[in-house]
Amino acid sequence: MAENRQQYLRLLPAVEKVLREKPLLEILEAVPRKIVVEAVQEVIEAKRALIQGAVSEQELRQMDCSSQNLAGEALEKIQQKMNPSLRPVLNATGVLLHTNLGRAPLADGAIDAIAQVGRNYSNLELSLESGKRSSRYEHVEELLCRLTGAESALVVNNNAGAVFLALNSLSSGREAIVSRGELVEIGGSFRLPEVMAQSGTTLVEVGTTNKCFLKDYSKAINANTALLLKVHTSNYKIVGFTSAVPLSSLVKLAKEKQIAVMEDLGSGVLFDLSKFGLPYEPRVQDSVAAGADVVTFSGDKLLGGPQAGIIVGKKQYIDLMKKNQFLRALRVDKLTLAALEATLRLYLDEEKALREIPILRMLTVPDDLLAARAEAIVSKIKSNADYAIGISREKARVGGGSLPLVLLSSVQVFLEPKKTSIAAVVKRLRQANPPVLTRVKRNRILFDMRSLQEEEDELLVKTLLKVLAQ
Numbered sequence: 001m002a003e004n005r006q007q008y009l010r011l012l013p014a015v016e017k018v019l020r021e022k023p024l025l026e027i028l029e030a031v032p033r034k035i036v037v038e039a040v041q042e043v044i045e046a047k048r049a050l051i052q053g054a055v056s057e058q059e060l061r062q063m064d065c066s067s068q069n070l071a072g073e074a075l076e077k078i079q080q081k082m083n084p085s086l087r088p089v090l091n092a093t094g095v096l097l098h099t100n101l102g103r104a105p106l107a108d109g110a111i112d113a114i115a116q117v118g119r120n121y122s123n124l125e126l127s128l129e130s131g132k133r134s135s136r137y138e139h140v141e142e143l144l145c146r147l148t149g150a151e152s153a154l155v156v157n158n159n160a161g162a163v164f165l166a167l168n169s170l171s172s173g174r175e176a177i178v179s180r181g182e183l184v185e186i187g188g189s190f191r192l193p194e195v196m197a198q199s200g201t202t203l204v205e206v207g208t209t210n211k212c213f214l215k216d217y218s219k220a221i222n223a224n225t226a227l228l229l230k231v232h233t234s235n236y237k238i239v240g241f242t243s244a245v246p247l248s249s250l251v252k253l254a255k256e257k258q259i260a261v262m263e264d265l266g267s268g269v270l271f272d273l274s275k276f277g278l279p280y281e282p283r284v285q286d287s288v289a290a291g292a293d294v295v296t297f298s299g300d301k302l303l304g305g306p307q308a309g310i311i312v313g314k315k316q317y318i319d320l321m322k323k324n325q326f327l328r329a330l331r332v333d334k335l336t337l338a339a340l341e342a343t344l345r346l347y348l349d350e351e352k353a354l355r356e357i358p359i360l361r362m363l364t365v366p367d368d369l370l371a372a373r374a375e376a377i378v379s380k381i382k383s384n385a386d387y388a389i390g391i392s393r394e395k396a397r398v399g400g401g402s403l404p405l406v407l408l409s410s411v412q413v414f415l416e417p418k419k420t421s422i423a424a425v426v427k428r429l430r431q432a433n434p435p436v437l438t439r440v441k442r443n444r445i446l447f448d449m450r451s452l453q454e455e456e457d458e459l460l461v462k463t464l465l466k467v468l469a470q
């Protein structure tokens with residue numbers, strides 16, 4: 001056995017020999033030599049370890065130490081190394097705004113805008129009219145005002161940053177009153193009480209978890225109160241015996257007491273989604289019309305744009321934020337601004353927005369279309385002895401901390417492995433190229449058509465066929 005082992009170790013080819021195999025010679029034209037050599041060394045080392053660890057002659061005999069085989073193994077390694085770390089995946093989970101999967105996919109127009117502005121110089125902070133320095137925020141301010149009815153607007157890195165900047169500008173060193181039922185935590189550790197503390201604002205909680213009345217707010221107001229803060233409970237609902245104060249009543253009270261009202265909406269909805277059978281979500285323009293001084297929301301939730309925190313409201317308050325030193329630390333880059341402007345422009349025409357903004361399209365696509373796509377996929381894959389394939393109708397979700405209780409009707413292709421474990425197939429799908437993310441229900445792997453875009457169906461079929469042939 002020991003002698004055999006030595007014999008196999010001697011069979012291992014030299015690095016140089018493996019490098020002369022055709023597939024590696026070819027890949028050397030595209031991949032730095034250092035990476036190819038490293039991969040070859042790694043596969044030879046791995047093979048050496050296997051030989052040394054082998055416990056039987058049979059095990060040794062099964063080892064293929066040919067330079068051809070090692071080159072094949074090295075090639076796979078090189079491909080893994082050259083794959084970008086951040087890359088596209090197919091979201092078949094049925095969760096439309098999946099925070100781990102990058103929330104909202106962007107509209108083609110937004111992608112084009114990113115490419116144009118990224119590839120070239122731009123008038124980011126230069127007025128083409130006067131030739132003087134201007135503000136980067138101006139590129140979207142007018143659009144935001146037009147769409148929401150607000151006097152003024154500002155965009156920062158994300159909504160957490162927007163809330164922080166607004167609080168720091170409006171109520172630092174003073175008190176802000178919030179209903180106890182609205183002290184939210186949003187995934188990834190955005191905790192409202194902590195953000196308030198960091199912004200220098202003293203939190204004054206009023207009411208109980210389920211009920212809060214206008215008199216609770218008015219009793220808490222004193223000479224040091226700067227702000228009434230309303231937070232949309234975007235990722236949970238308090239149900240049963242509940243009572244919350246509408247924004248319009250807070251506005252009235254704040255006017256009397258000469259303090260400000262701010263609303264953190266979370267998701268930025270600009271259309272009435274109830275037309276599409278979804279529950280009513282407060283629209284940004286409703287909060288503005290109700291008289292909120294400041295309204296904040298995300299760019300990449302239901303708005304369907306890039307990650308951004310959007311602040312709209314009264315000019316006197318937005319001006320304070322524009323002068324705040326923290327704005328520099330939270331500022332958006334030109335690529336975000338390009339994508340956001342392009343997305344907002346689509347909103348000028350409701351039909352266009354519904355057609356071209358992926359998240360709106362996915363939310364509103366009729367089940368019949370989903371079913372037709374699912375059937376087309378099933379007909380291309382077909383059941384076999386190893387897998388059953390069919391169509392199911394489970395519910396999908398909005399996700400991303402938006403519309404938490406809403407179940408969206410949906411259609412899935414399901415896959416039921418008969419010989420392999422579900423976990424093994426799920427892993428293979430996740431590690432495929434492109435990775436396919438799914439969910440499992442009742443021993444079936446579900447591919448939800450609602451979170452996949454129609455253009456992705458072909459790629460899904462190709463990837464599935466490869467994975468199922470493994």
Ligand SMILES: *Cc1c(COP(=O)(O)O)cnc(C)c1O
Binds near residue numbers: 160231265298299401
């Ligand atoms: C999502 C959310 C936030 C955080 O927004 P990001 O854009 O993720 O930073 C803050 N407040 C509410 C109510 C939210 O729903």
